[in-house]
Amino acid sequence: MRAQKSTSGVGSALRAWLGFSLLIVAQFGVRPLLAARASVDFAVIAVLFSAVRMRPGFAALTGFATGLALDALAPGSFGASALVLSLIAFGASWLKAVFFADHVALTGLFVFGAKWLFDVAMAMLTGVGSGASLLVALLLWAPLSAALTAVVAVLLLVLFRPLYRPQSL
Amino acid sequence: MARNVRGEGRLDTGLVLVCVALAVLALLSPRRSRDEVAAVLRASVLSPLVQLEARASGVRAAIVARNDLLTTRGRAVADTLSLRAISDENATLRKLLGLSARLQDGFVPAEVLPSRGGDEFTINLTVGSNVGVQPFLPVVTADGLVGMVESVDQGSSSVIMWAHPDFRVSGMSVDQNAFGIVQPHLATGPERWLLEMRGVPFRAKLDSGTLIVSSGLGATYPRGIPVGTVIGELNTPEKWARTYLVKPAVLPENIGPVLVLMPGRSQRGVNGVWTSVAAADSAARAVAAAGDSVARAAALDELAARRAAFDSLLADSLAAGDTIGGGLGTRLPARLPMRADSVKRDSVRRDSVARRPTAGRN
Numbered sequence: 001m002r003a004q005k006s007t008s009g010v011g012s013a014l015r016a017w018l019g020f021s022l023l024i025v026a027q028f029g030v031r032p033l034l035a036a037r038a039s040v041d042f043a044v045i046a047v048l049f050s051a052v053r054m055r056p057g058f059a060a061l062t063g064f065a066t067g068l069a070l071d072a073l074a075p076g077s078f079g080a081s082a083l084v085l086s087l088i089a090f091g092a093s094w095l096k097a098v099f100f101a102d103h104v105a106l107t108g109l110f111v112f113g114a115k116w117l118f119d120v121a122m123a124m125l126t127g128v129g130s131g132a133s134l135l136v137a138l139l140l141w142a143p144l145s146a147a148l149t150a151v152v153a154v155l156l157l158v159l160f161r162p163l164y165r166p167q168s169l
Numbered sequence: 170m171a172r173n174v175r176g177e178g179r180l181d182t183g184l185v186l187v188c189v190a191l192a193v194l195a196l197l198s199p200r201r202s203r204d205e206v207a208a209v210l211r212a213s214v215l216s217p218l219v220q221l222e223a224r225a226s227g228v229r230a231a232i233v234a235r236n237d238l239l240t241t242r243g244r245a246v247a248d249t250l251s252l253r254a255i256s257d258e259n260a261t262l263r264k265l266l267g268l269s270a271r272l273q274d275g276f277v278p279a280e281v282l283p284s285r286g287g288d289e290f291t292i293n294l295t296v297g298s299n300v301g302v303q304p305f306l307p308v309v310t311a312d313g314l315v316g317m318v319e320s321v322d323q324g325s326s327s328v329i330m331w332a333h334p335d336f337r338v339s340g341m342s343v344d345q346n347a348f349g350i351v352q353p354h355l356a357t358g359p360e361r362w363l364l365e366m367r368g369v370p371f372r373a374k375l376d377s378g379t380l381i382v383s384s385g386l387g388a389t390y391p392r393g394i395p396v397g398t399v400i401g402e403l404n405t406p407e408k409w410a411r412t413y414l415v416k417p418a419v420l421p422e423n424i425g426p427v428l429v430l431m432p433g434r435s436q437r438g439v440n441g442v443w444t445s446v447a448a449a450d451s452a453a454r455a456v457a458a459a460g461d462s463v464a465r466a467a468a469l470d471e472l473a474a475r476r477a478a479f480d481s482l483l484a485d486s487l488a489a490g491d492t493i494g495g496g497l498g499t500r501l502p503a504r505l506p507m508r509a510d511s512v513k514r515d516s517v518r519r520d521s522v523a524r525r526p527t528a529g530r531n
Contacts, residue, residue, distance in 0.1 A: 028218045032225035033232075055177065057184030064188035071195070072210035073222065078203040079195030086188035090181075125196070 012053075019163035020050045023156075024066070028073075038144035043070055044088075044115045045153045049164050051089040052096040063089025080125040087121075088114050104154055111153040115146035261425045264311030268428065271442045275434025277302060279427050282325065290333035290353075292316075296429060297324045305389050307430045313395030313418030313443070314338065314383060315427055330424070331396070331417055332362055340366055340396050340415075341384040347373035348384055351396050351415060364397050364415040367405075375399045375413055382443070391435045395443050 023046035031039060047066050051059035066089075067082030074081075092114060119142035123129065129137050157164050195203060211219050269276065279294040296302050298321045308315040308328050316330040329336055332353050340351040349369040354360055366381060379399040385392025397415035405412045430439070 024218070025221065028222040029225050032222055033229050035229055055181055057177075057181030060181070060185035060188045064192060067192070068195075068210065069215055069218065072207040072215050073219065077196075078207055079192045079198075083189060083192030083196060086185060086192055090185045090188075 015163050016050060016053055019160065020046050020062075022163075023049070024069075027070075037141050038148055040152045041115055041118070041145065041149045042152075043085075044118055044149060045111060045156065047085050047089045048092050048111055048114055048153070049156075051092040054093055056090045056093040059093035060086045060090040063087070077122070077126040080122055084118055084121040084125065088118055104157055107157055108150045108154040112146045112150035115149045116142050119145060258425065261311070261423065265426050265428065268309070268311040268442065272428070272430075272434065272439070275431045275437065276428045277431060279308075279326075279429055281424060281427065288333075290330050290336075291319070292328050292330060292424065294318075294326045294328055294427065294429070295324070297322045297326050299323055301431060302326050302429055303432065306432065307390050307394065307435060308427050309394055309430060310419050310424065310427050312420075312423065313397070314390065315419050315424055317389060318429065326429075328427075330421070331364060331419070332421070338390050338396060339384045339386040340381045342373075342375055342399075343380045343382055347375055348386075349410075349413070351381060354414060362417070362421060363400070364417055365403060366399070366413045366415050367410070369411040369413060371409060371411055373411070375402075375411075377401050381415055385438070389435075391430070391437075391439045393439050393441075393443055 023042045027042035027046070031042060034040065043066055047059075047063045050062050054062065063085035064082050067080075067085035070081040070085075071078045092110070096110075120138055123134065123138055123142075128134075195206070198206075265278070269278070277296050277300050279296040282293040282295060284292075292315075294302075294308070302318060302321050304318050304321055306318045308318060314331060316328045316333065316336060318326050319329045320327045331338075331351075334353060334355065336353055338351045339348070341348045347369045349366040351364050351366045354363040354365040356363070369375065377399050381396045381399060383390040383392060383394040383396055395418040397417045400414040400416050403412040403414050
């Protein structure tokens with residue numbers, strides 16, 4: 001019984017890492033093809049989907065590593081993504097453990113909020129834009145991008161449920 | 170159990186604090202250090218992702234470049250087409266400007282209004298009775314006759330073109346040898362857009378290419394407006410008169426801005442206005458005819474001179490034979506003191522050449 005549970009846990013972990021890897025590959029392989037002001041952030045989805053399966057500490061570590069990868073490709077704001085994604089992943093893992101059940105709509109809302117928070121925090125940390133352009137970026141493009149990311153996250157959750165089903169690792 | 174949970178909580182807190190501390194350190198570190206760390210990461214663990222991103226960006230750039238190329242190509246084609254249209258319009262306006270300068274006064278320039286899908290042989294102009302346009306006034310372009318004003322409103326007028334079944338104009342050849350009535354050629358197909366000149370006297374034969382102008386007979390069209398050029402003769406049952414097929418001077422696709430000739434201008438005539446066209450035709454014929462007559466005269470003169478030279482040589486040789494003792498039948502000297510071309514046999518009549526041995530025998 002214990003061996004069967006252990007095998008199931010390993011399989012779940014493998015599927016989780018496969019799903020995470022696919023999303024990271026999509027972040028670097030698909031996102032550039034869809035270059036637009038409001039675009040899907042696969043990295044945020046990957047961090048959130050993995051964070052809800054992990055302990056908050058490991059989720060923060062995953063967010064930090066993912067953020068560092070993003071920062072390495074944009075050295076101007078090196079460390080900003082790592083900081084924000086660490087906190088988001090930690091918070092997501094903690095909130096999921098406390099509040100959320102396995103609910104698609106709630107997951108969409110969760111992704112939307114996380115992505116918007118990520119964009120707001122990045123805008124504050126990197127200091128890009130000011131005045132009206134910053135307001136437009138934070139109140140127009142960031143919500144649009146967050147909504148798009150949430151829609152894709154929900155679609156992924158529905159279509160690839162074995163990969164992205166919330167389950168403790 | 171509680172201690173275990175508390176320990177895990179501490180671990181989570183410790184991990185997140187470490188992550189935050191490292192991130193803040195990276196954020197606050199000097200730019201050079203950040204760049205070095207980023208470069209090391211890109212060259213090592215992130216190398217596959219960097220290549221993947223570069224490839225995706227390349228594909229994106231290729232798609233954008235393809236779109237740009239198609240857009241540029243489409244714009245170039247559109248520009249070329251509009252340039253050609255502008256060039257044609259420019260040429261038409263320049264010609265019309267020249268016509269206006271030659272007419273000097275007594276005309277109203279007008280634009281053709283877009284077709285409203287009615288009669289294809291009627292056009293509408295942007296001028297009307299407010300500028301003095303009346304029915305039956307001739308409408309012309311720099312190429313020649315377009316038609317006649319049929320009806321007039323306050324600000325527009327309707328014009329029947331030369332292709333209209335009711336259109337008639339008295340025409341003549343530019344040398345004034347042939348007169349007739351020019352009217353639409355009521356055939357089917359593309360030939361519908363030709364004219365025919367009927368009632369030309371049988372003795373007046375017109376060559377293809379002959380320019381036909383308005384004769385001025387009748388009160389509508391003044392004399393000398395180009396109507397078209399003769400293409401060929403038509404076979405008709407009328408044996409006492411000829412009918413010619415005429416290519417219109419103003420082709421339908423070239424009808425743009427036009428001039429309406431006012432009554433005073435029509436009465437004064439338009440002699441010299443289309444002079445370049447009529448004169449060019451008649452001048453070309455005159456030059457050709459003059460060239461022919463000059464060449465003919467030169468040839469006759471040369472022939473006469475050769476005859477005279479040959480006759481004088483023959484007389485000299487005969488005289489020399491008598492006096493020196495060669496007697497009759499002596500041969501001509503091998504080298505005659507004359508130019509080689511002056512005895513070219515093909516240019517001298519056979520009977521004059523044949524006179525020498527006869528004379529020698531006698």
